[in-house]
Amino acid sequence: xxxxxxxxxxxxxxxxxxxxxxxxxxxxxxxxxxxxxxxxxxxxxxxxxxxxxxxxxxxxxxxxxxxxxxxxxxxxxxxxxxxxxxxxxxxxxxxxxxxxxxxxxxxxxxxxxxxxxxxxxxxxxxxxxxxxxxxxxxxxxxxxxxxxxxxxxxxxxxxxxxxxxxxxxxxxxxxxxxxxxxxxxxxxxxxxxxxxxxxxxxxxxxxxxxxxxxxxxxxxxxxxxxxxxxxxxxxxxxxxxxxxxxxxxxxxxxxxxxxxxxxxxxxxxxxxxxxxxxxxxxxxxxxxxxxxxxxxxxxxxxxxxxxxxxxxxxxxxxxxxxxxxxxxxxxxxxxxxxxxxxxxxxxxxxxxxxxxxxxxxxxxxxxxxxxxxxxxxxxxxxxxxxxxxxxxxxxxxxxxxxxxxxxxxxxxxxxxxxxxxxxxxxxxxxxxxxxxxxxxxxxxxxxxxxxxxxxxxxxxxxxxxxxxxxxxxxxxxxxxxxxxxxxxxx
Numbered sequence: 001x002x003x004x005x006x007x008x009x010x011x012x013x014x015x016x017x018x019x020x021x022x023x024x025x026x027x028x029x030x031x032x033x034x035x036x037x038x039x040x041x042x043x044x045x046x047x048x049x050x051x052x053x054x055x056x057x058x059x060x061x062x063x064x065x066x067x068x069x070x071x072x073x074x075x076x077x078x079x080x081x082x083x084x085x086x087x088x089x090x091x092x093x094x095x096x097x098x099x100x101x102x103x104x105x106x107x108x109x110x111x112x113x114x115x116x117x118x119x120x121x122x123x124x125x126x127x128x129x130x131x132x133x134x135x136x137x138x139x140x141x142x143x144x145x146x147x148x149x150x151x152x153x154x155x156x157x158x159x160x161x162x163x164x165x166x167x168x169x170x171x172x173x174x175x176x177x178x179x180x181x182x183x184x185x186x187x188x189x190x191x192x193x194x195x196x197x198x199x200x201x202x203x204x205x206x207x208x209x210x211x212x213x214x215x216x217x218x219x220x221x222x223x224x225x226x227x228x229x230x231x232x233x234x235x236x237x238x239x240x241x242x243x244x245x246x247x248x249x250x251x252x253x254x255x256x257x258x259x260x261x262x263x264x265x266x267x268x269x270x271x272x273x274x275x276x277x278x279x280x281x282x283x284x285x286x287x288x289x290x291x292x293x294x295x296x297x298x299x300x301x302x303x304x305x306x307x308x309x310x311x312x313x314x315x316x317x318x319x320x321x322x323x324x325x326x327x328x329x330x331x332x333x334x335x336x337x338x339x340x341x342x343x344x345x346x347x348x349x350x351x352x353x354x355x356x357x358x359x360x361x362x363x364x365x366x367x368x369x370x371x372x373x374x375x376x377x378x379x380x381x382x383x384x385x386x387x388x389x390x391x392x393x394x395x396x397x398x399x400x401x402x403x404x405x406x407x408x409x410x411x412x413x414x415x416x417x418x419x420x421x422x423x424x425x426x427x428x429x430x431x432x433x434x435x436x437x438x439x440x441x442x443x444x445x446x447x448x449x450x451x452x453x454x455x456x457x458x459x460x461x462x463x464x465x466x467x468x469x470x471x472x473x474x475x476x477x478x479x480x481x482x483x484x485x486x487x488x489x490x
Contacts (some may be wrong), residue, residue, distance in 0.1 A: 002197045006098045006189065011070045011133050012126060013194040015211060021070040023218050025196055031217040036448045041119075044307045048119040051308060052151050054165050056104055056115070059087030063101065063189040070099055100191060102134055106152070111146035114138065119307050121155040122314065123172050125215040132178045136185040145331045148175045153316045157353055159309040168308065168316070169363050183443070205247075213467070231256060234266055235418030263388070268409050269391050269418035278437065281410040288405055289483075295364035296483070298327040299399075299473040301328055302468070303445040309348045311386040321377050322348040322450055325472040326359055327480050332487065334480060344453035344461070353381055359393045369422050369479055371401035402479055429485045433478060440464075440471040 004025050006014070006347050014021035023030055026226055053059060064073035074092035079390040081088075091105040104115035116131050131148050138145055154170045162422035195202060206223055210216050226232065231245045231253055241261065250256055253273045262270065267285060272278065314320065328336040342348025360366065368374045375461035378396050382389045405411050415428035423442075426433060444456040456464060 003097050003267055006192060008100050008130055008133060010140045011098070011189070011192065012130060012213075015129060015188065017204060017209050018192070018195045019202045019218060019222070019358070020216050022194060022198065022201055023221070027201075030221045032220050036442060036452075040451070045330055047199070048153065048307060049117045052115075052169060053089050053104060053163060054342065055151065055171075056087050056106055056170060059089045059104070059106075060093060061087050061089045062247070063090035064092070072100070074099065092138050093141045095137045096189070097193065098133070099185075100134050100137050101436045102138070102270050106130065108146070110144060110247065111335050112138070112143045113146055114148040115151050116149070117151045119153060120155050123150045123152060123174065123429055124213065128174055128177050128181070132182055132185050133143050133173055134187075134358075135175070135178050136182060145175075147173060148178055149173050154305060155316050156409060157309075158313060159314055162306070162313050171339050183262050189402060200248060201214075207243055219474040227251065233417055234262070235269055237262060237266055265409055266418070268412055272412060272414050273417075276414055278407060278414070280370075280413040282490055284410040285405050285486055288410075289487060289490065292367075292400065293363070293365045294330070295362060296329040296361075296403075297364055297366045298325075298329065298476040298479040299360075299366050300472055300479070301377055302446045302450070302472055304379060304445060306451070311349070319377060320349060320379070321352050321381070323446070323468060324352065324356060325469075326356075326478040327476040329480055337473065337476075339469055339473060340471075341465060344450060349381060350385060353388050353392065356395065357388065360395055360398075365400050366395060366398045367402045367479055367483065368399055369401070369403050369475070371399055371403070375399060385427070391428065402483060412490075422475065422478055422482075425482060430478070430481045433481055435471075435474060437470050439467040439473060446471055 008018075010021055010024060013024055038451055062073055062077045062080060064070050070092065071094075073075055073090075074094050077088060077092045080091075088105045089103070091102045093100055093102070102114055103117040106113045106115065114134055115130065116127065116134065118127055120127075127150050132149065135148050147162050150172045152167050152172065157164075157167045160458065189211065199253055206226065207237075210219055214223070230251050231237075234242060236252070245256060253270055258462060268279065301321045302323040303321050305317045305319050307316055309316055309318065311320070322342040327334055328338070338355075340352055340355040340416045344353055375396055378392050382392050385392075397469040403420055403422075406416070406425050413428050414425045419425075423435060426435075440446050446468055450468060453461055453464060
């Protein structure tokens with residue numbers, strides 16, 4: 001079998017799971033489809049990488065034109081070094097069937113400095129492993145390396161005026177950490193190369209490594225025989241406990257030993273599943289409903305976040321509200337529905353505020369699902385738009401949380417599967433109402449679709465905007481229906 005090349009990404013994959021590495025090299029068709037969320041991570045990474053180059057301007061780009069041109073790109077890097085180039089972007093190197101491309105390579109005097117760019121806001125152990133490989137390969141290629149640093153985003157930076165990349169990015173030296181583990185790199189490389197000489201897929205069972213440090217590309221393939229609802233779905237159960245149960249052969253929740261340590265809420269989930277029983281605390285739920293001040297307004301926000309802030313007063317990855325849905329309930333029936341969806345070409349925050357204040361000028365409680373989220377977004381808006389403080393604070397003060405009866409397990413049925421997410425509560429209480437038929441059926445998908453709206457054609461934008469409105473409308477209508485069920489049961 002011809003030797004396979006390793007790269008930075010396949011090295012990291014192999015450290016996480018040798019089986020995933022093998023599949024990536026020999027059976028890539030088994031990988032999960034690259035969804036919008038994962039593609040967005042790639043796109044943000046590319047954007048941040050290009051932006052970071054401005055920290056070291058006037059460099060030469062040595063990146064390959066495509067993945068069939070890697071050897072040529074590596075040769076080009078060598079020619080740039082020989083010609084005395086001081087700053088090289090995507091500098092390519094190869095040693096013993098390992099190829100790596102350094103995001104930014106800078107020469108000062110007779111020494112080189114490695115800069116690896118990440119779109120995250122902190123330096124992880126995985127990034128240290130990545131940088132360690134680069135250091136090892138470049139040293140083997142004869143370069144005198146003085147430093148290795150991770151360039152990452154500073155989440156404390158607040159944009160005001162022109163983007164200041166010197167403040168957007170933090171440069172964290174990591175050479176000391178690399179030197180503490182550099183002796184492991186050749187051992188790890190040898191092991192991974194050996195894995196790629198095997199005639200069959202490594203026999204590695206599922207485990208914590210399927211999701212850490214990254215969600216595996218082959219999760220659907222490896223998990224195909226795992227039930228949709230198993231011990232791995234027990235809410236907030238410690239990883240050691242759930243994987244201990246799984247590895248001991250306890251996969252079905254009904255088979256869990258009675259002596260298994262778990263919280264009271266976890267025990268409720270397990271006992272209700274085993275016995276197919278439900279919980280309904282009539283007293284607590286009646287108190288909750290009796291405490292509501294009518295009319296009731298069912299409110300839900302959608303937000304998006306950019307790694308590189310585009311609006312003033314915004315931090316990297318800060319959630320910006322761009323949409324809301326509001327169902328006005330009077331005498332236990334829907335009286336009106338209001339909604340707002342911002343423009344993808346401008347800052348949606350102030351139009352959002354004005355619309356929200358206008359449609360919440362009536363008396364009555366405002367019900368949200370997970371009050372911490374909506375409240376924090378409004379508090380962020382108050383900081384940026386203090387002239388609306390009084391009106392926004394009044395909205396905050398009127399908010400109550402419909403999630404409480406389910407979070408506290410005052411109402412629980414086995415169909416909720418340990419979750420108090422509205423996506424689980426709704427089908428459990430109102431089976432004929434579902435998100436499944438919606439083109440956009442999750443909050444993270446709504447955020448990504450809105451973020452990428454300006455890249456779409458006019459017709460695509462129209463459809464996506466309509467889908468966004470339908471999704472958000474479903475959230476608040478679901479809240480209305482859930483509250484109705486609670487009333488009927490008391």
